[in-house]
Amino acid sequence: MRAYTPKDNVQKKSYYTDRFWVAPQVAKSAVSDDAVFAADLDAIKAKFDVLDAYIQVDQMVVVIHANDNYAVLELLKNEREYTQLSEMSAIDWLATEGKFEIFYQMLSMAKRKRVRIKCKIDEKEAIQSVEKLFRCADWSEREMYDMFGVVVNNHPFMKRILMPDDWEGFPLRKTYPLQGDEFAAWYEVDKIFGKEAREIIGPENRDPARIDRYDTKRFARLGHEVPFGTDISQGEPDTPLVYQEQKGVFMVDKFDTQKSVVISDRHR
Amino acid sequence: MAQHQVNYLKDGGLPVALTTIDKVVNWGRSNSIWALTYGLACCGIEMMASGASRYDFDRFGTIFRASPRQAELMIVAGTLTKKHAEFIRRLYDQMTEPKWVISMGSCANTGGMFNTYATVQGVDRVIPVDLYLPGCAPRPETLQYAVMMLQQKIRKEPASRAQKPKRLM
Structure with a gap:
C-alpha cells in the first residue's frame, strides 16, 4: 500500500516528477457558432454580468458572479426553457485560487441543449440556495455542504446528508x-467506548495486505485448523475437512466420507 | 393378531438415550441458531441466498429473525461505515446471551477494499467476533461451512455454567 501524500502543494515543491505533464484541454469554440446558445447568452447578458462564455463538447458554459446565481437560473428556467437542473456541486480550487467553483448543469428537453452555469466563491463565503427553483437542489446542496463545507443560504434544512452529524472536516476537499x-x-472508538478506550483497542490497521501467517488467534486456515492460540511457527498438521466433532454429536449421525456416495447422474 | 417380540437390549431398541445436560443443551443451541438479518452490502445477497430454498439454511436450524431480541447470531454481512458503527453496537447489546458473531466477507473482517475515511477497518473494533469468514463475497456454501464451524464451537463450550459475557475490552 502506497503511503498517502498530500497532492495540494505538489507544484510548490522544488522538484517534482511530472514537470513535463500538460493537462489535456478540451477544445473550446465561440458561442456565436450555435444560434440557440447565442440567443440564450444574449438573454443572460441583457440582465447580468457574464465573465466568460464558450461552447465545450456541444454544451455552453457561462461564468457569472456568485451572487447572480439564483436570478440567472430563474431566467433560464422561466424564460429560456431550461427546465431541469440535472446536476450541481462544487469543485475545490482552494490550493491554486483559494476559491470554490460552484456549477449548475441545466437541461432543456424542448431545445435538446445543455448549459452549465459556473461561479466562484471564497472559502468562507456562502451561496444562495436554488432549492425554491429546483426541488432536486435540496439534497445536492446538502451534499455540497457535507463534502466541501460550502454553506448555502436560505436552504430549508441545512444539515449533513451522508456523514454523521457530529463529523469534523469535509471529506471531498x-x-x-x-x-x-x-x-x-478514532471516530467509532470515541463515540462508542470513549477516548480512554483508544489505548486498549489500538490504532486501525490500514495495511490491507498485512497477513500474519502464524496468527492462530484471529484466523484459521482451512484444512490446517489448530486450537486457538497454538504456536505454529514450527509447522502445523494437516486436518481433513470434517463436518462433525471426533466423538460425534448427540442424535446426529457422524459423517463418514468412506460411506458417502457420489451421485453421477443428477437426473436419476 | 401378530405378536412382535422386541429385544430391547439389542438393535438399539431401548427407548432410552443416556447423555449429559451439557450435550443436550448444546445440541439444542447449536441446531437452532437464529440469526439477525444484518445485510449491510453485497454480502447480504449471499446471506439471503443461503437462507433461500436452494441452499436452505433452515436445515441447520438457522432462521433469520428481524429482531435482535430473538436472535443469537449476528452475521455481519457487508461494509460497516463509521456512521453505522454505533448502531451495530447497540443491536449487539440488545441481543440476549448467549450470542455469537460471524464477520462475513473482507469488508467486515478488515475494511476490505474500502481503505477510506468512512469505513470501520474491521467490525472487531466495535463488537467481539467469533468467526471470521474470508471472501469477497463468500459463496453460500462458505457461509454454511462457517455456521457449521460455529456449531462445533458451540458444542465445545460448557453449557451448564452461565456463559461469561463477551467483552471487547
Whole structure:
C-alpha cells in the first residue's frame, strides 16, 4: 500500500516528477457558432454580468458572479426553457485560487441543449440556495455542504446528508486525507467506548495486505485448523475437512466420507 | 393378531438415550441458531441466498429473525461505515446471551477494499467476533461451512455454567 501524500502543494515543491505533464484541454469554440446558445447568452447578458462564455463538447458554459446565481437560473428556467437542473456541486480550487467553483448543469428537453452555469466563491463565503427553483437542489446542496463545507443560504434544512452529524472536516476537499484525519480514525472508538478506550483497542490497521501467517488467534486456515492460540511457527498438521466433532454429536449421525456416495447422474 | 417380540437390549431398541445436560443443551443451541438479518452490502445477497430454498439454511436450524431480541447470531454481512458503527453496537447489546458473531466477507473482517475515511477497518473494533469468514463475497456454501464451524464451537463450550459475557475490552 502506497503511503498517502498530500497532492495540494505538489507544484510548490522544488522538484517534482511530472514537470513535463500538460493537462489535456478540451477544445473550446465561440458561442456565436450555435444560434440557440447565442440567443440564450444574449438573454443572460441583457440582465447580468457574464465573465466568460464558450461552447465545450456541444454544451455552453457561462461564468457569472456568485451572487447572480439564483436570478440567472430563474431566467433560464422561466424564460429560456431550461427546465431541469440535472446536476450541481462544487469543485475545490482552494490550493491554486483559494476559491470554490460552484456549477449548475441545466437541461432543456424542448431545445435538446445543455448549459452549465459556473461561479466562484471564497472559502468562507456562502451561496444562495436554488432549492425554491429546483426541488432536486435540496439534497445536492446538502451534499455540497457535507463534502466541501460550502454553506448555502436560505436552504430549508441545512444539515449533513451522508456523514454523521457530529463529523469534523469535509471529506471531498483536496486537503482531506483519503484515509481520514485523527478524528476520523478514532471516530467509532470515541463515540462508542470513549477516548480512554483508544489505548486498549489500538490504532486501525490500514495495511490491507498485512497477513500474519502464524496468527492462530484471529484466523484459521482451512484444512490446517489448530486450537486457538497454538504456536505454529514450527509447522502445523494437516486436518481433513470434517463436518462433525471426533466423538460425534448427540442424535446426529457422524459423517463418514468412506460411506458417502457420489451421485453421477443428477437426473436419476 | 401378530405378536412382535422386541429385544430391547439389542438393535438399539431401548427407548432410552443416556447423555449429559451439557450435550443436550448444546445440541439444542447449536441446531437452532437464529440469526439477525444484518445485510449491510453485497454480502447480504449471499446471506439471503443461503437462507433461500436452494441452499436452505433452515436445515441447520438457522432462521433469520428481524429482531435482535430473538436472535443469537449476528452475521455481519457487508461494509460497516463509521456512521453505522454505533448502531451495530447497540443491536449487539440488545441481543440476549448467549450470542455469537460471524464477520462475513473482507469488508467486515478488515475494511476490505474500502481503505477510506468512512469505513470501520474491521467490525472487531466495535463488537467481539467469533468467526471470521474470508471472501469477497463468500459463496453460500462458505457461509454454511462457517455456521457449521460455529456449531462445533458451540458444542465445545460448557453449557451448564452461565456463559461469561463477551467483552471487547
